[in-house]
Amino acid sequence: MNAFKDAGHIFRLAAVFVCGILVFVGVRAVLVPKSFGQYGHYRGDALAEIAARPVNFAGHQACEDCHSDVLDKKKAGKHVHVNCEACHGAQAKHAEDPASVQPAKLDTAVLCVRCHEANIAKPKSFPQVASADHSSGLPCDTCHQPHSPAIDTGETAQATTPATTKVAPGGTK
Amino acid sequence: MPGVEGFMYPNEIELQWSVLIVLYPFLTGLVAGAFILASLERVFQVQEVKPTYRLALLTALAFLLVAPLPLQLHLGHPERSYEMYLTPHKTSAMAMFGFVYLWYLMAVLVFEIWLDYRRDIVVLSQSTTGWKRMIYRVMTLGSNNISEHALHVDERVGWVITLIGIPSAFLLHGYVGFIFGSIKANPWWSSPLMPVVFIFSAMVSGIATVMLIYMFVTWARKETIDMRCVDTIARYLLYTFIIDFGLEMLDLIHRIYESDESFRSLDFMVHTKLYVSHIVVQILLGTVTPITLLALTQVVRLGEMARKRIYALAGCLTLMGIFAMRWNVVIGGQLFSKSFLGYTTYKMGLVTREGLLMAIVLTILPLIILWGLVKLLPPWPEKNAGSLAGAAPAR
Amino acid sequence: MNVTRRHMLLLLPAAAIAWKHVLAGTPEAAPNYKLSEHWWSMLIDLPKCIGCGNCVRACQTENDVPDGYFRTWVERYHVTDYDIENPHVDSPDGGKKGFPPSKEEGGKNFFVPKLCNHCADSPCTQVCPVGATFISPDGVVLVDKKYCLGCRYCVQACPYGCRFINPATETAEKCTLCYHRITKGLTTACCESCPTGARQLADLKNPNDPIHEFLKTHSIQVLKPYMATHAKVFYNGLDGSVR
Numbered sequence: 001m002n003a004f005k006d007a008g009h010i011f012r013l014a015a016v017f018v019c020g021i022l023v024f025v026g027v028r029a030v031l032v033p034k035s036f037g038q039y040g041h042y043r044g045d046a047l048a049e050i051a052a053r054p055v056n057f058a059g060h061q062a063c064e065d066c067h068s069d070v071l072d073k074k075k076a077g078k079h080v081h082v083n084c085e086a087c088h089g090a091q092a093k094h095a096e097d098p099a100s101v102q103p104a105k106l107d108t109a110v111l112c113v114r115c116h117e118a119n120i121a122k123p124k125s126f127p128q129v130a131s132a133d134h135s136s137g138l139p140c141d142t143c144h145q146p147h148s149p150a151i152d153t154g155e156t157a158q159a160t161t162p163a164t165t166k167v168a169p170g171g172t173k
Numbered sequence: 174m175p176g177v178e179g180f181m182y183p184n185e186i187e188l189q190w191s192v193l194i195v196l197y198p199f200l201t202g203l204v205a206g207a208f209i210l211a212s213l214e215r216v217f218q219v220q221e222v223k224p225t226y227r228l229a230l231l232t233a234l235a236f237l238l239v240a241p242l243p244l245q246l247h248l249g250h251p252e253r254s255y256e257m258y259l260t261p262h263k264t265s266a267m268a269m270f271g272f273v274y275l276w277y278l279m280a281v282l283v284f285e286i287w288l289d290y291r292r293d294i295v296v297l298s299q300s301t302t303g304w305k306r307m308i309y310r311v312m313t314l315g316s317n318n319i320s321e322h323a324l325h326v327d328e329r330v331g332w333v334i335t336l337i338g339i340p341s342a343f344l345l346h347g348y349v350g351f352i353f354g355s356i357k358a359n360p361w362w363s364s365p366l367m368p369v370v371f372i373f374s375a376m377v378s379g380i381a382t383v384m385l386i387y388m389f390v391t392w393a394r395k396e397t398i399d400m401r402c403v404d405t406i407a408r409y410l411l412y413t414f415i416i417d418f419g420l421e422m423l424d425l426i427h428r429i430y431e432s433d434e435s436f437r438s439l440d441f442m443v444h445t446k447l448y449v450s451h452i453v454v455q456i457l458l459g460t461v462t463p464i465t466l467l468a469l470t471q472v473v474r475l476g477e478m479a480r481k482r483i484y485a486l487a488g489c490l491t492l493m494g495i496f497a498m499r500w501n502v503v504i505g506g507q508l509f510s511k512s513f514l515g516y517t518t519y520k521m522g523l524v525t526r527e528g529l530l531m532a533i534v535l536t537i538l539p540l541i542i543l544w545g546l547v548k549l550l551p552p553w554p555e556k557n558a559g560s561l562a563g564a565a566p567a568r
Numbered sequence: 569m570n571v572t573r574r575h576m577l578l579l580l581p582a583a584a585i586a587w588k589h590v591l592a593g594t595p596e597a598a599p600n601y602k603l604s605e606h607w608w609s610m611l612i613d614l615p616k617c618i619g620c621g622n623c624v625r626a627c628q629t630e631n632d633v634p635d636g637y638f639r640t641w642v643e644r645y646h647v648t649d650y651d652i653e654n655p656h657v658d659s660p661d662g663g664k665k666g667f668p669p670s671k672e673e674g675g676k677n678f679f680v681p682k683l684c685n686h687c688a689d690s691p692c693t694q695v696c697p698v699g700a701t702f703i704s705p706d707g708v709v710l711v712d713k714k715y716c717l718g719c720r721y722c723v724q725a726c727p728y729g730c731r732f733i734n735p736a737t738e739t740a741e742k743c744t745l746c747y748h749r750i751t752k753g754l755t756t757a758c759c760e761s762c763p764t765g766a767r768q769l770a771d772l773k774n775p776n777d778p779i780h781e782f783l784k785t786h787s788i789q790v791l792k793p794y795m796a797t798h799a800k801v802f803y804n805g806l807d808g809s810v811r
Contacts, residue, residue: 041702042715043715121619
């Protein structure tokens with residue numbers, strides 16, 4: 001009995017701790033987001049929030065729905081596998097409202113060299129030119145039509161090395 | 174790119190953990206070390222260090238209260254830090270911080286200090302007046318029982334708490350080491366020795382801090398320093414320091430001998446960007462010099478004044494060395510690229526949220542808190558301590 | 569028929585439905601997407617990469633990546649004949665503006681696009697103290713920016729340097745594998761804009777995905793395999809010097 005009385009203050013402190021723990025458990029129940037743990041140790045709602053972001057690149061299917069004529073032109077040339085937005089940039093806004101949002105006109109002098117300027121680190125089979133020597137300053141579309149770049153009249157081998165006949169996308173045949 | 178040599182992955186150029194994260198293991202290290210010194214008297218019956226027992230506990234508490242502040246300030250969203258308590262991720266070493274911290278703060282330090290001071294608190298709650306009286310009365314939790322039996326209960330419970338406290342102190346700081354040691358992406362950190370090195374360096378820095386504070390406070394109170402006590406502390410400091418240095422050298426030799434793919438990159442870093450802080454400050458000035466000085470006091474018979482001066486110098490060098498060790502771990506681990514092909518530079522802000530000024534404030538803050546705690550709970554017997562009928566005599 | 573074309577066709581019907589919703593301004597309601605039916609990954613066909621930087625620019629446009637930080641980037645390697653342990657690497661502005669002419673002649677030169685490897689045993693999600701970054705049920709490593717503390721532990725834990733702290737939100741950020749696109753049947757922005765088909769989104773749970781045939785018939789490697797992260801970005805023709 002006496003031992004209990006003399007340890008009374010310890011029990012008081014224990015009571016304070018227990019109260020603290022109870023408050024913590026209560027607060028925790030209120031504050032943990034509802035969807036937490038739905039799929040794993042994270043907020044399940046986060047998935048939908050991340051997925052809800054609007055797209056900027058429309059995707060080539062959207063382009064080809066309207067611009068099938070360009071697709072036909074591309075099919076004839078080496079750029080057939082180059083998606084529209086690789087050159088024209090993100091066009092989701094244009095796809096949503098084709099009338100009022102117009103894609104900017106492209107400058108081939110800037111655009112083509114992004115891929116085709118010669119660089120020793122590029123794959124040997126990829127068509128490359130030293131632009132300064134190749135066109136003596138003329139814009140590329142003086143001779144090449146970007147959607148089907150081979151020059152109609154001449155030989156394909158004229159401007160590029162013989163090994164450049166195919167851009168060869170896809171490892172499978 | 175200014176400040177970058179060679180090749181860094183582009184997202185690596187900016188350092189993620191700043192000087193505040195250097196401060197964090199430094200401060201928790203002092204806590205763990207101070208507590209272990211206090212437990213020497215309580216559990217291991219080293220009577221010589223008794224004059225520092227209460228001071229060591231209060232020091233530990235003061236530093237522990239400040240320890241989470243650098244973390245809090247460094248978070249991108251400090252207002253969300255409570256999430257660590259709500260949804261701790263059980264695979265994350267960092268998630269355990271909140272719980273280890275709370276456990277150590279409440280179940281070990283506050284509890285032990287309360288038990289040890291309970292007699293004084295009760296006495297003070299009746300001898301003081303005004304707001305001070307209110308504080309003490311709250312601290313008694315409404316129990317004024319300080320009979321011999323009650324104090325005996327306190328003594329026994331306190332002993333158990335200290336016993337639990339020792340592994341807790343190891344846990345608190347070992348886990349800080351584990352935060353770094355468990356990052357397999359970073360070869361400078363990833364090492365099973367990291368928690369052990371952190372624990373021993375913590376003990377070294379904590380013992381040195383308590384020794385310095387004790388010497389300073391005694392001098393400031395114009396009392397005489399208990400040389401038997403300081404000599405003993407210095408001896409323990411030397412022993413733990415030798416173990417700590419041994420472990421660090423083991424890690425170093427292991428790295429040099431194995432020379433894995435990261436070695437050339439890390440070796441270059443240690444000889445260039447980290448040369449001053451690692452070789453000069455940490456190893457030569459901060460470790461070899463204090464160990465030599467302390468060993469000198471063991472080997473050569475020196476006068477009291479000479480010993481005091483050597484202890485003060487060795488203590489200061491030790492703290493500087495341990496801080497440099499934290500710096501080299503935290504900052505050094507971010508200066509090299511995980512591609513092992515390049516190095517970046519740490520640019521410390523001055524008056525920014527994570528800058529030098531903040532680091533200085535956070536280093537001084539625990540000392541101010543300690544001053545407050547000492548005023549509130551004097552660690553030494555007050556000359557005019559009131560006595561109460563039915564109270565057991567002061568220990 | 570080549571891989572890209574076949575892959576596009578696989579995505580086509582879902583994308584068509586998705587697009588209607590995108591046009592109607594309700595993309596979140598788009599297709600009938602089932603988390604359990606996908607396990608996303610990416611194939612990088614290195615011999616096709618020309619270092620044009622289209623992927624880096626597209627990623628920035630699509631995801632508002634702040635300047636100086638990268639969810640994807642391109643590195644250029646230069647390796648001399650017998651010294652594969654000491655490659656010379658550069659990545660000016662992450663390759664966003666392409667690459668200047670290579671100065672170093674001789675040896676081997678090539679480009680390596682990098683992005684989050686969407687590891688199945690990801691060290692970054694392991695260390696997150698609160699569960700703000702996670703592997704989604706369809707295999708994408710994501711960050712919940714409303715829950716992230718900004719402690720930066722995940723940035724430290726990523727062996728590939730794929731994470732950063734967005735200075736605007738002060739939360740961790742990384743490649744989402746264009747989660748907002750792939751859940752609508754579209755491919756990622758980087759794959760969409762890659763002119764040579766060097767990057768291809770792949771769904772390992774889709775038995776018709778050409779990835780399976782490709783993985784069977786090529787020498788495939790992941791980055792830092794010794795990290796045992798189960799990386800899901802597969803590289804064809806990866807040189808041993810790449811790290």
